[in-house]
Amino acid sequence: MDSLMSQDSPIQKEPRPIGRKATKVKRESNSSSNTSKFWEEIARQSAMRIEIDMKTQEDKRAIQVEYAKEREYVRKENIEKKDWETMTMDTSHMSPETKQFWKLERRDVIRRRLFRDDGPSKTDWLND
Template sequence: MESPLPRPPRPIGRKAAKAKRGGTLNNECVQLLEKIAKNTSLRIERDLKRDEADMAREEAFVIQQQQTPEKDMDDREMKIMAMDTSHMSPETKAYWKHRQRDVMRRKLFHDDGPSNTDWLNDENH
């Protein structure tokens, strides 16, 4: 005979309980792996941006290093050209005049080294 009162639900068996717990663990593992993958991709993007910034900074440094010797050379040449030789001994005066001629030779002929033009090396100039 059937009872008019509803029966309470039957408890879950051991196999069903284990299967239910296992499914939850798999779901948590999937979520954890997705979170790790997302963090890894964010880290890779951040590292790429940092590498791009480092490369740009390095290129700017190289350009600056290439310009610095030219600026230093110009500063030295200006000091050589501005040298007052009126109070110097004849040997020192000859040395500085020779250096000034070398600077003029480089500036006139856009040459980085000593020139073999004789007309600038005359002692009469």
């Protein structure tokens, strides 16, 4: 039952202050909310980091593949250049042993060019 004084009083009642238990409960609920937000942010950043790392690895692999192709191209060019020099070597002023060496080198170049990775040849015409 309300007293007459409370109904007639011109002074407004202030709200009752929050008690210690209520404050503690409110603080703990905010803390758990903040903690969950914190963990969600960590998970999101971890996922982004993993994605960035994967893209970086893919880029590195692509660069390595391109580098390997370039090395193979340069290696083949060097072989081509060496073969050309071997085939155009002038042996007229060389000793018989040196001429024999360059003749064998030319034979190797011809074999390599004619029988590229085809396995052993059954023709023996290059040995004559």
